[in-house]
Amino acid sequence: MTMLLSVDGIKKEFGENTVLDKISFDIALGDRIGLVGVNGSGKSTLANIIYGDLEPDSGNLLWHNKKVSIGYLKQDCFYKQRHWNSEEIQLKDTPLNRDIFEISSHLRMDTINLEKEKVHHLSGGEKMKRALIHIWANNPDFLILDEPTNHLDYQGVEWLIEELRQYQGTIIMISHDRYFLDHAVNRIIEIKSGVVDIYYGNYSFYREERRRRYESQLHAYKAQESEKAKIQEEISRLKNWSDQGHRDSTKKQVAGLGKKEYFRKRAQKKDRQIKSRIKKLEKMQVEGIKRPQEDKKINFGFQEDAVKGKRVIEAKDIKKSFDSRLLFQHSSFYITRGEKIGLFGENGCGKTTLLKILLSQESIDEGEVFISKSISTGYLSQQISDINSSQSVLDFFDITYREEESRIRTLLANMGIDEKMIKQPLWTLSHGELTKVRMAKLISNPQDLLVLDEPLNHLDIYSRETLEEALKDYDGTIILVSHDRYMIENICDGLLAFEDYQIKKILGNPKEYLNGLSNKKDRMIKNHKTPIKNEDASIKEQKMLIENEIAYVLGELSNFVQGTLEYDAMDERFKELIEKKKKIDNDRR
8 A cells, every 4th residue: 555645743723713623544545535524623734734735833745756746626616726834736737638627528518608707607517517527637646625516416425436447546535425425435524523533434334333432432431430439449449448447456455465567557558458459540540441432413403483384385286497497397396394395407597496486586487386374484595695694693583573683502412502602693604504503503493394495515425414304393384405315315305306397206215316317328427448348336335335344344343463363354354355355356367
């Protein structure tokens, strides 16, 4: 394994807040690393240090290859590139070449949109695709991608996964997209409380292994605490015996010689035993197993309003276009109370426009739309331009009486927004924190219908999973736009799919429909490469999972002594995995 970069003891503080606390790890050539952690844990800070935009307070970066070109895609869709230890190459200096035009066609982007004067007209998804086009045109040795799937539609995510598989360089990806992490990385580095934990596998492996490590550490901690309690009991018992011995050594001797000396020596022996156990306790206190830190609980307390009717929305033969651009036509569907419907389609197909129609913010060209007037609706848009960023968090809620303020403070606290933050202006919050504040405003009043346009944008993985659980438990109606495949599959019981300029309702779990799309030949990204057959991709995935487990087992073997039951069990598992890997290789010949 050839090393590219060694991160050695990097520390970074902002004021009194230690973001990175002497972290160390190695990056090998060809690594695909997913960088995860809660919002504000230091992921982007670490990325900026590696790229060279930020200096650490202490520690070093050791580049093993002296000629490395680094490409950095930021969350705001701005891509820049520099050669390590040389002048930065700005995006505007990159020529439009044949590669860019070819890649543009695969992303279904008109190359004219790449002109500088057109950029401000692009959507978030189009800006992200534009940045990705320049990444492949520049072909850096080392890529840092900060939330690369933000704003990308399902097709764009699949294209990116395929491109990363073909890419020969090294990648660090900051992402909260679990589907993307499952298919694009072979190692997870988690930043938590300023330190890093490393997991040799994709997101699914990381999630399971993280849970196993937590339970293992919790079990060891409880065993240690039980041992400490026993030692405390022994100390109390020995102290009673010692006190009794000291008392007996001072009593008037009645018969026999040396009796006082006997009791005195016996008491002194108990004193030494007490000191020994106290030292053991002190050592356990300093060097012992710490209680594993639980994830901060966030309470997305969705509540539905009173039950009102069964039919919520119905569309009959609707059509919508802008100028000469047709979005959809001949489209009919209905949504009943309690349904959780996902909107699925490519960027620009009309999903957000449909939401605006259903919210009476946009008109249709033809057809009819029925929207129940008896329902209350909560809407979370992906745009934040309508927010007065100079307002404080509390002012954002337009609170009119004291009891309401108390309720809002509790709600914000449940979502991880503490007392210090609620007095800050909105512009000081991170993207993830701002999303939580907007979500809090949405759920501060009961709603019959929740209309959510990319609600997971900027939320960390743990907040995403908590939000999903809350939405699954919510009994009201949900209309959801999300490019997070995990969220669509976990929450929705149907889709409104945009196909061939029509909106079609698909009932049942979306997973089957989405898998069907993945299997279509016209969805394979050729780009002058031989398409990977689905069965080959499946075999590759099986092999990757086996290799991940082999790496884990080898790591565990080093923790056990040869000849012990634990070592033998791990060794047996290692042999089984090697046989499985051999069988896959033989079957493919």
